[in-house]
Amino acid sequence: MGFVILILIGLITGVVGALLGLGGSIILIPALNQVFGAHQHLHQACAMILNFVVVTAAVYGHRKAGVLRSDILKSTIPAAICGVIVGVELSEMRLFEGEQQRFLTALFGVFLLCAAGFNLQRVVRPSAAVGDEASSTTAVPLWKAILFVGAPTGLLSGLLGVGGGIIAVPAQQIFLRIGLRQAIGNSAATICGLSLVGALAKNYHWWANHGEDLFAPLAIALWVVPGAVLGGLIGSKLTHVLPTRWIGGSLAVVLVIAGVRQISYWWAN
Numbered sequence: 001m002g003f004v005i006l007i008l009i010g011l012i013t014g015v016v017g018a019l020l021g022l023g024g025s026i027i028l029i030p031a032l033n034q035v036f037g038a039h040q041h042l043h044q045a046c047a048m049i050l051n052f053v054v055v056t057a058a059v060y061g062h063r064k065a066g067v068l069r070s071d072i073l074k075s076t077i078p079a080a081i082c083g084v085i086v087g088v089e090l091s092e093m094r095l096f097e098g099e100q101q102r103f104l105t106a107l108f109g110v111f112l113l114c115a116a117g118f119n120l121q122r123v124v125r126p127s128a129a130v131g132d133e134a135s136s137t138t139a140v141p142l143w144k145a146i147l148f149v150g151a152p153t154g155l156l157s158g159l160l161g162v163g164g165g166i167i168a169v170p171a172q173q174i175f176l177r178i179g180l181r182q183a184i185g186n187s188a189a190t191i192c193g194l195s196l197v198g199a200l201a202k203n204y205h206w207w208a209n210h211g212e213d214l215f216a217p218l219a220i221a222l223w224v225v226p227g228a229v230l231g232g233l234i235g236s237k238l239t240h241v242l243p244t245r246w247i248g249g250s251l252a253v254v255l256v257i258a259g260v261r262q263i264s265y266w267w268a269n
Helices: 002-019 025-036 039-064 070-091 099-122 142-160 165-174 179-211 218-240 242-268
Strands: none
Touching: 002 025, 002 039, 002 070, 002 165, 002 179, 002 218, 002 242, 025 039, 025 099, 025 242, 039 142, 039 165, 039 179, 039 218, 070 142, 070 165, 070 179, 099 142, 099 165, 099 242, 142 165, 142 179, 165 179
16 A cells, blocks of 8 residues: 555645645655654655656646746756755755754754744735735846845755745745745746756765665655646646635645644654
């Protein structure tokens, strides 16, 4: 039944990841830890492969909807790629090796809860300063896109194994003043670039530093990918159909559940 569970996890990961512009790690890593035990580095390596698959499917849908901003992406994608390389190197520090990887699990959980708090605030007390027009064409300074979106998205993606959307989506709303749907589309496109580089770097470290089977993350990913591709197409479609407050509320709920799960693994160990 293990492969059936992996396929279902992939489907759910694809729908949620594409719908909210997150990639898929915040669903995949806690789900794999829950079902197969807490193996943070292994599951991060697998998740970074899956992120690329989910967002590639999602970007197709967002492009058709016309919400991608090439002027922003030309800054965020290169910055995120540089950031993810640094983040992966940091994740391999001695502090997070072996039994100590539980600290990485806890850090991931705390981060998710902080992101959930932000999104709950946006739902309960929406700011008039943050618009929701998917067709916004307001000029964005390149340094803001690099410093506040691209670089931190890549850094946290590499360090925690997440897609980066939990930073990229709210950061674009706050610092770049663009709407939620447009932020989700840009987030998916940014993750598409950094996740491929991050997957290669993380999986190399999995093999070189942990002395483990190089193909273990890939073996898991192969069962998860089919459902994730279908889910990614469905999720990107729903992004442009559901009310934005529903999307924001769903994002907050997902982050809370995933964050609590991650911290529970650390507490239990």
